[in-house]
Amino acid sequence: MGKVSKEKILEILDGYDKENITIATLGSHTSLHILNGAKEEGFRTAIVCEKGREVPYERFEVADEFIMVDEFKDIVNEDVQQKLRDMNAIVIPHGSFVAYAGLDNVEDKFNVPMFGNRDILRWEAERDLERKLLVNGKIRIPMKYDDPSKIDRAVMVKFPGARGGRGYFVASSPEEFDAKIDAMKERGWIEDEDVAQAHIEEYVSGCNYCIHYFYSALNDEVELMGMDSRYESSIDGFVRMPAKGQLSIDISPSYVVTGNHPVVMRESLLPQAFEIGDKLVKSAAELVKPGLNGPFCIQTLVNDNLEVVVFETSARTDGGTNTFMEGSSYSYLKYGEGMSMGRRVAREIKNALENGGFEKIIT
Ligand code: AMP
Numbered sequence: 001m002g003k004v005s006k007e008k009i010l011e012i013l014d015g016y017d018k019e020n021i022t023i024a025t026l027g028s029h030t031s032l033h034i035l036n037g038a039k040e041e042g043f044r045t046a047i048v049c050e051k052g053r054e055v056p057y058e059r060f061e062v063a064d065e066f067i068m069v070d071e072f073k074d075i076v077n078e079d080v081q082q083k084l085r086d087m088n089a090i091v092i093p094h095g096s097f098v099a100y101a102g103l104d105n106v107e108d109k110f111n112v113p114m115f116g117n118r119d120i121l122r123w124e125a126e127r128d129l130e131r132k133l134l135v136n137g138k139i140r141i142p143m144k145y146d147d148p149s150k151i152d153r154a155v156m157v158k159f160p161g162a163r164g165g166r167g168y169f170v171a172s173s174p175e176e177f178d179a180k181i182d183a184m185k186e187r188g189w190i191e192d193e194d195v196a197q198a199h200i201e202e203y204v205s206g207c208n209y210c211i212h213y214f215y216s217a218l219n220d221e222v223e224l225m226g227m228d229s230r231y232e233s234s235i236d237g238f239v240r241m242p243a244k245g246q247l248s249i250d251i252s253p254s255y256v257v258t259g260n261h262p263v264v265m266r267e268s269l270l271p272q273a274f275e276i277g278d279k280l281v282k283s284a285a286e287l288v289k290p291g292l293n294g295p296f297c298i299q300t301l302v303n304d305n306l307e308v309v310v311f312e313t314s315a316r317t318d319g320g321t322n323t324f325m326e327g328s329s330y331s332y333l334k335y336g337e338g339m340s341m342g343r344r345v346a347r348e349i350k351n352a353l354e355n356g357g358f359e360k361i362i363t
Pocket of ligand 1: 201
């Protein structure tokens with residue numbers, strides 16, 4: 001099957017009633033502020049909702065229309081796509097949308113206009129491609145080990161795909177690596193075939209800042225929208241235990257994201273925050289034309305040399321944007337009003353409706 005072409009999507013968009021655009025997304029992840037923001041900008045909204053998960057969307061009244069499906073992945077079914085097109089829908093992707101719809105389906109089967117560059121989603125999902133983007137952009141990243149036998153200091157071990165930190169572990173020697181692999185397999189968190197794909201990188205001792213940007217293709221500007229840090233289980237609970245207790249119980253902490261805290265950086269770090277955002281946009285424009293478009297996130301650890309080290313990126317709305325549904329310190333500086341990421345996306349679509357430029361922001 002061929003890829004969904006941009007020409008075809010623009011043709012579909014051409015047939016839309018521009019006075020009645022609906023902003024739609026899958027009911028999960030960041031859909032509350034995506035739809036709430038769309039309403040604030042005056043759009044109708046629709047949610048594709050898995051049966052049994054409707055409560056938050058009903059109680060917070062963010063959706064004008066509900067398209068109920070048995071399973072999230074049904075968003076790519078032809079009848080659901082038709083309903084979306086019938087309501088002149090522009091779909092806003094987020095982490096769960098990509099995970100549940102499936103990258104292949106988004107690239108090959110989803111014939112509904114989407115906000116952003118659909119081709120870049122694969123670049124954040126596949127670690128080697130993601131690394132290529134960062135290396136090409138000359139962005140500071142942790143050193144990578146190509147073989148577990150070479151582990152000579154604390155390393156972080158990760159596995160493919162967006163698992164929210166499940167199965168990650170820290171090791172300081174090849175022996176510890178082997179022992180922890182066995183423990184993770186026993187727990188059923190990794191399979192034999194994952195082991196060969198283990199990604200091993202330098203453990204960066206520092207504080208976590210996930211920086212949320214919006215790249216406006218219409219204005220050619222990278223905007224700093226907000227920051228969060230992750231609240232991860234079991235590590236963040238584990239560190240509340242006195243050291244004696246930590247030593248006496250034999251558990252290997254995990255890094256499963258359960259929530260997010262809003263955070264700000266010391267002001268002297270902000271030049272680095274802008275610099276890495278600009279660099280990633282430039283690198284993406286070189287490698288995955290037309291590049292980043294709309295929301296993206298750079299996950300960092302800031303060490304005690306005050307270096308911002310990047311360990312992960314998202315090329316779409318990241319979960320941590322939920323910390324600033326009413327705006328962040330940074331989006332306040334830029335907009336002076338409650339600008340969530342969802343609202344910023346809707347504002348860009350509104351600007352394209354008023355002044356043209358859809359071909360720059362829709363694929
Ligand atoms: P990720 O799934 O890549 O977002 O990583 C999950 C968590 O693992 C992060 O939020 C960090 O707490 C931790 N982490 C990831 N990479 C590193 C690293 N190189 N050094 C230290 N901690 C890390």
